[in-house]
Structure formats: structure tokens, C-alpha cells
Amino acid sequence: xxxxxxxxxxxxxxxxxxxxxxxxxxxxxxxxxxxxxxxxxxxxxxxxxxxxxxxxxxxxxxxxxxxxxxxxxxxxxxxxxxxxxxxxxxxxxxxxxxxxxxxxxxxxxxxxxxxxxxxxxxxxxxxxxxxxxxxxxxxxxxxxxxxxxxxxxxxxxxxxxxxxxxxxxxxxxxxxxxxxxxxxxxxxxxxxxxxxxxxxxxxxxxxxxxxxxxxxxxxxxxxxxxxxxxxxxxxxxxxxxxxxxxxxxxxxxxxxxxxxxxxxxxxxxxxxxxxxxxxxxxxxxxxxxxxxxxxxxxxxxxxxxxxxxxxxxxxxxxxxxxxxxxxxxxxxxxxxxxxxxxxxxxxxxxxxxxxxxxxxxxxxxxxxxxxxxxxxxxxxxxxxxxxxxxxxxxxxxxxxxxxxxxxxxxxxxxxxxxxxxxxxxxxxxxxxxxxxxxxxxxxxxxxxxxxxxxxxxxxxxxxxxxxxxxxxxxxxxxxxxxxxxxxxxxxxxxxxxxxxxxxxxxxxxxxxxxxxxxxxxxxxxxxxxxxxx
Amino acid sequence: xxxxxxxxxxxxxxxxxxxxxxxxxxxxxxxxxxxxxxxxxxxxxxxxxxxxxxxxxxxxxxxxxxxxxxxxxxxxxxxxxxxxxxxxxxxxxxxxxxxxxxxxxxxxxxxxxxxxxxxxxxxxxxxxxxxxxxxxxxxxxxxxxxxxxxxxxxxxxxxxxxxxxxxxxxxxxxxxxxxxxxxxxxxxxxxxxxxxxxxxxxxxxx
Amino acid sequence: xxxxxxxxxxxxxxxxxxxxxxxxxxxxxxxxxxxxxxxxxxxxxxxxxxxxxxxxxxxxxxxxxxxxxxxxxxxxxxxxxxxxxxxxxxxxxxxxx
Numbered sequence: 001x002x003x004x005x006x007x008x009x010x011x012x013x014x015x016x017x018x019x020x021x022x023x024x025x026x027x028x029x030x031x032x033x034x035x036x037x038x039x040x041x042x043x044x045x046x047x048x049x050x051x052x053x054x055x056x057x058x059x060x061x062x063x064x065x066x067x068x069x070x071x072x073x074x075x076x077x078x079x080x081x082x083x084x085x086x087x088x089x090x091x092x093x094x095x096x097x098x099x100x101x102x103x104x105x106x107x108x109x110x111x112x113x114x115x116x117x118x119x120x121x122x123x124x125x126x127x128x129x130x131x132x133x134x135x136x137x138x139x140x141x142x143x144x145x146x147x148x149x150x151x152x153x154x155x156x157x158x159x160x161x162x163x164x165x166x167x168x169x170x171x172x173x174x175x176x177x178x179x180x181x182x183x184x185x186x187x188x189x190x191x192x193x194x195x196x197x198x199x200x201x202x203x204x205x206x207x208x209x210x211x212x213x214x215x216x217x218x219x220x221x222x223x224x225x226x227x228x229x230x231x232x233x234x235x236x237x238x239x240x241x242x243x244x245x246x247x248x249x250x251x252x253x254x255x256x257x258x259x260x261x262x263x264x265x266x267x268x269x270x271x272x273x274x275x276x277x278x279x280x281x282x283x284x285x286x287x288x289x290x291x292x293x294x295x296x297x298x299x300x301x302x303x304x305x306x307x308x309x310x311x312x313x314x315x316x317x318x319x320x321x322x323x324x325x326x327x328x329x330x331x332x333x334x335x336x337x338x339x340x341x342x343x344x345x346x347x348x349x350x351x352x353x354x355x356x357x358x359x360x361x362x363x364x365x366x367x368x369x370x371x372x373x374x375x376x377x378x379x380x381x382x383x384x385x386x387x388x389x390x391x392x393x394x395x396x397x398x399x400x401x402x403x404x405x406x407x408x409x410x411x412x413x414x415x416x417x418x419x420x421x422x423x424x425x426x427x428x429x430x431x432x433x434x435x436x437x438x439x440x441x442x443x444x445x446x447x448x449x450x451x452x453x454x455x456x457x458x459x460x461x462x463x464x465x466x467x468x469x470x471x472x473x474x475x476x477x478x479x480x481x482x483x484x485x486x487x488x489x490x491x492x493x494x495x496x497x498x499x500x501x502x503x504x505x506x507x508x509x510x511x512x513x514x515x516x517x518x519x520x521x522x523x524x525x526x527x528x529x530x531x532x533x
Numbered sequence: 534x535x536x537x538x539x540x541x542x543x544x545x546x547x548x549x550x551x552x553x554x555x556x557x558x559x560x561x562x563x564x565x566x567x568x569x570x571x572x573x574x575x576x577x578x579x580x581x582x583x584x585x586x587x588x589x590x591x592x593x594x595x596x597x598x599x600x601x602x603x604x605x606x607x608x609x610x611x612x613x614x615x616x617x618x619x620x621x622x623x624x625x626x627x628x629x630x631x632x633x634x635x636x637x638x639x640x641x642x643x644x645x646x647x648x649x650x651x652x653x654x655x656x657x658x659x660x661x662x663x664x665x666x667x668x669x670x671x672x673x674x675x676x677x678x679x680x681x682x683x684x685x686x687x688x689x690x691x692x693x694x695x696x697x698x699x700x701x702x703x704x705x706x707x708x709x710x711x712x713x714x715x716x717x718x719x720x721x722x723x724x725x726x727x728x729x730x731x732x733x734x735x736x737x738x739x
Numbered sequence: 740x741x742x743x744x745x746x747x748x749x750x751x752x753x754x755x756x757x758x759x760x761x762x763x764x765x766x767x768x769x770x771x772x773x774x775x776x777x778x779x780x781x782x783x784x785x786x787x788x789x790x791x792x793x794x795x796x797x798x799x800x801x802x803x804x805x806x807x808x809x810x811x812x813x814x815x816x817x818x819x820x821x822x823x824x825x826x827x828x829x830x831x832x833x834x835x836x
Binding site for chain 1: 537550554
């Protein structure tokens, strides 16, 4: 049974010491532990990305050898996908804010939540071990395509086991969130009165739960292949390498929505909070999250248009892929419509949200080019694809995460950052980002293949622009992080609700007490986003 | 002021949440095996004759016995829940012991079944296996992989039930707080469910 | 959140009846397989149909789904539907190559 705990102290003050963090059952502390771990890996991934860009500033060898380059881009992919972007928003902000936004004091299974974090750390350790043992990190690309992944001498087995453990962590987080949403909503909060961030996490959790096991078993098959050498995916012994790709993308395409949906949830929180206006089309946004999750399961084949799938299958997957664009566009229209005639308060989080919409739009529309079967044959495996998914993943999810960080920073730490510096950081990030990735799309259309170590001299100019963009982006990132770190120590203290939002998490103290609320949370009349003027 | 307990606190005992958590976990297990079933069906459609031929190597009688064993063990654990709910702790314990005995019998059967095949050199890396046509190799690889993973689940299930038995004995799991026993039952039925599909797909494709 | 405090107790008879049903289906699937060596495609279909019937019996009675809240049945069928779609979409690629 729940026992009453003091609400005078906030969750930082109630217990001190390393052990009180490492073995905490408090969802807020677990969220913050994810935050520190995930941001660290993000920075490692960024450094690897900068190295790649530096290598590509000129044709030929610049700073590293080809094998090293292959390992760098594999490690960049593995870290950014499995250690950063898949867990990012759900594990950090989902853990911290889902229970608060539902008006409860914890997730349904706090111990399982802690286990998820430890599994994440365990998986990360495995991924890092590949650096120091054997023949170095895998050089297969983050997709571990067979049969190369079965033949290469690099540490594929360890990398694959790392991904397997991280998958487990992701599954357990998803499981926890689904049960939390079903069982712990505040009295009176029906599904249709739930915050949109919670809706997006609900959709995400179902993907985590149902798609991840397939990659788990597929990766185990790769391990078995490497141990026994059956030829499960080797055509010379009756196997089929395309089957590996099917199984891989049955998970990895829905995984794209694990990355994108929570970001959309964040934007659905930011826009009404700063437009001070009732969100347009609450139900459309909520249900389109479920629709994206559902349709997203059936489109994986568009990663394999040039792999040798049958013509019929390619046409089917192409059509199905176009369908995903519908619920996504519904969301974008709703966000823009919410801004219309709102009393817009331009703050840093809103800027990130607007940049998200702009960049996600470019990413999404270029995705339609790739979904079109005929066009894809031309640009498949070129830099167009690299540009496309960085626009969606970084320009979309990454920016949404930074927006969330600036939005909830005062709630988490109880202090406000310097808004001017934050805006400068934002401007540099956005400019750098677009300089970094837009040239890639043009390069792709010109025919520059992805993952290549070397390129023709005529691609040089655009590659230089891209690399310079990566430096601007890095400076923006440093300014943003430095500003936040400083604010955490010396920022001006803020009250419960610095943004004047009506979301439930702003009803409690900043930082919140251990059990989240010091008074019974009240549901907003007329729905979670009903602003009265 | 200063103290507050929410009505929807996550620290309340909630059997329904436990059950839902268990079901969600079972879904992940289903899809874990699901990936293997996809591989099975694809390779079977590509090598149907080889699969047919290879399946004759498996002993239908042992397979049938194991099916009966698992179905019966499913019944005993389901009955033990009924017994505990009706307050008959002793009967519940007997039924759980019976379930454990069936689990052991299943594994012993499996041990002999695998043992005979390995003796004949049918295992990846052994002589007979290496000289098989590729389709049969795939069949036997999948056979070992899937029944092996299933056997692993039997072992885990047995341990899970063992832990629950200890708690029933100590009175920590009772008719009123039966969540854990129900969850171990659900897990055990899942193991049965998967076998229900493994059995015809490997033993009965004559 | 209704029905939380009134667990439905299944009696021994029902459990035994389910067992009888499962046994009959097991015998059926073995007999069909051993006697009809030539009906390849048909045997697969019969085998899968019988297996699915058995699975539904186990899920609805032993796993208590029939007496649980509706949400569990919805979840199970959606998950199974999803899995079958994965399977069909993959197989389509192979049979149309």
C-alpha cells in the first residue's frame, strides 16, 4: 500500500548519494539517468559523425583509412540508432513526464523500469567492448546485412548481442508504459482526455513491444550462423540473404516510428502551450498516432526495392508506403491550424517546434520520392537517402528532443536558462543542420553513393559545404549544452508554471516532490488543451 | 498539507496490471517465435521436398507423447489455480508438483530424441549432417533452433513455477493474492501454445 | 476497472473438458498426417487449422481469456492479425518471384 511521503522536499533532495540514484525506483530519477547516459552517447555519435564529415571534405584519403572509415560509420549508426534515438524521448521524457501527465506517482512497474535502465547500460557496455577486443568494431553498417555480417572478422557477434540487450530494454519500457496508461490514469481522465504526448507514447510502446522481438530473434540467428555456419542466409547452401533483410526491416522500419512518434507527441504539447490556443483536431492527432503505428508495420519492403524482391511485392510495398503519409500530414495540418489565430508567445521551445515542422516536412516529402518505386531505383543507396533520414531523424526527432529539453528544463531543475543564448544556440543549430544535410540530397540526385569512402572530384564543392555545416552545427550544440549546464547551477529560480501552460505537469512544484504532486492534480475543464481567453 | 496519497497511485497492489503486463510479455514471446515461423515457412516453400524427406527422420510417437504431456501439464496448472482460489492449498501444491513432473518428463524425452539424432551425426558440424542436401540442413537447423529455444522456455517456466510453489508454501501467494501463480500459469500455457504449432510443423508434414 | 474484485473461478470439470477436447484434436491431427501422405497442401492446411483450434481452446479456457475483460481478447487478435500479415507479406515476395 502507498504510504505518505513528505512533499516539502523535491525529488533531488529527498535522498543523496550515488547509490540512491543507481538503485532508485523513482521514474524521474530513472529518466534523468537515461538522460545523462543517452546524451553522452549522443556526443560520442556526434564526434564520429564529425570525423566522417572531415574525411569526406576532399576526395581520397584525408584523415583515416578505408577500413577505419567503415567502422566509424557503423559505430556512428549503431550508437545513434540503438543508444540515442530509439530510447531518447520515450526513455528520458516519457519516464519523467508520463506519470506526471497522467496525474499519478510512478509507472506501473518501477522495478522493471530500473531493470530497463540497467539493461540499457549493459547493452551499451557490449557496444563499447567491440572497440577494445578482437578485430575492432563491426564494419557492416548498422544493418548487419547477411552474408557479409556472417563472414567479416570484425566484432559483429558482440555488436549484435549489444543490439539484442538494448532491444530487451526497449521492450520492457514499452510494456511498462502501456500498462501505466491503461491502469494509472487520474480519475476522470479517459483515453480521449489524455495528453497527446501520452497518446504518442502509447502508440510507440506498442511498436516497441511487437516489432523488437523479431529483430531479437533475427540477430540471434546471425550469431548462430557465425557459430555453426549453417548457411541460413547464404545462397550457396540454399539460404536466402533477402530473407534476412525482410526480418531486419520488419523491425527496423516500425522502429523509425519509435523514433518519430514521440517527437510528434512533443510537438503536440509545445504548439498549444505557446500558441495559447486549444489544439486543433485533438482526436485526429491522437488517432493518427495509432494509425501511423499500425500502417508503419506493413511498409518495410521499401528498404528493399533494389534487393531483388519480386515485382508484385515491390508494387504492394510502394502503395502501402504512400498510405503512411496520410496520418503524418494530418498531424502537420493540425499543428499549423493550431497556430492560426493563437496568441503566440515566441520562446525557444516553440522555435524548435517550428524548425521541427519545417525540417520534418522536407524529410517527409523526400520520403515520398523514395516510396515511389521508379524514383527509388534511381536514388536508392545514394546520399539522397542519407539526407532524407537525417532530416527526419535529426531535423525531426533530434530537434523535438531539444525543444522538449528547453520546454521542461524549468520543471525538471526548477531553474530557467538564459533565453537569448538559447536562441543563439538554436539559430546556429538550425543553420548548421540545413547546410550539413541539404547538400547531401543534391549529391544523391547527382549520383553520389552512400557509405563510400571516396568520391569523384565533381562532388567536392557540395561535400565541403556539408562539412562546414557540420562545424556550425557542432558550435550550436556546444552553446546549447553550455547554456543549459550553466542554468542548472546558476539559473534564475522559477515557480510552478513559467510558460503559463495548462498541462497537468505544470500544476506541481518545480522540481516535483518524490510522489509528483503536493496537491491533488485537477483535470482541465473541456479537455487537456482547452485554453480560455 | 505536506502529505498526499493519490487514489491512482502506482504503489497500490493491482492484480489487473500484473496480468496485463504478463500478457504483453507473452505477445513479445509469440513474436520472438514468430520470426522463426516466418523463416520456416519461407524455406519450406522453397525446399518442400527436402523438408518432407527430412521430417521422416523425426519420431512421431515421441512427438505425440510430448504433446500429450504438455497439454496435461497445462491442465494441472490451470486446476491448481482453481484449487488455490477455493482455498485448497494442499491440492494446489500436488497439482503444481505434477506440472513440474510433466515438465521434467518432456525434457527427458527431448534429451533422448536429440541424443539419438546427434549419435547418428545429424547436428550442424557433424558428418552425416554435412553431407545432407541443403534443404534438409535448413530443416534440421530450424528444428534444433526452434525446439531448443522452446526447451529453454520449458526450463525457465519450470523455475518460475518452482519459485511460485515456494511462495504458495510460505503463504505469500494465496487465493486472495493469486496474481503470481496466475502469471506462471499464463507463461506455462504459452509454452504449450508454441508446442501446439511446432509439433505438426516438424513431425507431421508427411 | 470493473470485475476487479470478483475473479471468475473455473471449476475442475471445465478444465478436464478442455483437456478432452485438446486430446481429440491431437489424435485427429496425427491420424490425418499418418494416413494422408499425398495431400501435401491440404495436410498443411488441416494441420494449421487444428493447431489453431487447439491454441484458441488453450487461450480461451486455460488462459482464462473467455472470462477476462474484452481488451485482452482484442489485444490478442490484433497481435495475431499483425503477425499473420507479416507472414503473408513476406510470403507474397517468394511466391511471386
